[in-house]
Amino acid sequence: MSLENILSFARSLLEKVVKPGDIVIDATIGNGHDTYFLAKLVEDTGHVYGFDIQENALHETKKLLSSKKLLHRATLFHTGHEHVLDVIPGDEHRHIKTAIFNLGYLPKGDKSVITKPETTIIAVHKLLENMASGGVIILVVYYGHEGGIIERDALLRYTTSLDQKEYHVLKYSFINQINNPPFIIAIEKRGNH
């Protein structure tokens, strides 16, 4: 397939953006697949900070990273991603290269536990203000659940209003699929060049 699907496009972007030694964030660790993917990319000189409000997500992710002998490359927080800058050391903020958010609910998890537009936007806003120039935030937006449309529309309103002089905002979506297919919003913080 020549057109990359949503997950493949997200992974390609991460591979393009993240270099060994980078500070990166998995804002919704879920089953830990992205955390593991990021831990490989940053190598031993970089670090992944992971966030989830569900205990089980941290448990599964620790298990996965341990089995791959990569647990030392990650720090996992049992807290919401809106606290991202409070728990990451201040001197590392300017080195944050990417953050990925999988928005909606945890597959196979408790479907009543969903991400909320307010906290998502707070987290994205804080990261954009503080992260490295050239850094990229990837939002994978699932919206088929209750409240999903509200979150989707709030995110689109917020990201569409970002100043084009400071940020590139790309929407990557398959427009002929039924059943509320996920799509990607990717935000790049422009440099001074």
Place this chain on the structure above:
Amino acid sequence: MSLENILSFARSLLEKVVKPGDIVIDATIGNGHDTYFLAKLVEDTGHVYGFDIQENALHETKKLLSSKKLLHRATLFHTGHEHVLDVIPGDEHRHIKTAIFNLGYLPKGDKSVITKPETTIIAVHKLLENMASGGVIILVVYYGHEGGIIERDALLRYTTSLDQKEYHVLKYSFINQINNPPFIIAIEKRGNH
């Protein structure tokens, strides 16, 4: 820049899809830049068919291809792309691998000469029905001119309605830019695998 801009994304897709020996189409040759790009990709065993309703576009493109010694890899037609299958040999239809359309008007050309939604959709429809599985059509949609919004909306209606079992339809757009920025619709014909 990690997020590819519109032109760069179109070129990357062409590079991914087109192999030496392929039959490919530049549906709106304009100044010939895509024709030249495609002529390089298909090499001496493939062929580019180019279409434009403006004499000057053919003239400029011939000049460009000649200067690069690649004129033998292309056949240029001074006719609209809705006639695409009438002028390409029938036994080659199933081998068409890609077609690129730059929709709107020719930069630096006569701004009253614009592509029309009816003929664009006829051309896209015929190509999709007849081209190779795995083939990709790329529409670069400029809509800042008079009549542009009508063409844009007609194309979005048409492509959104394509059956997802037969086609993937991707929209690639920067959503925080003012002044009607161009966007891409890419359609991949799915195979039987």
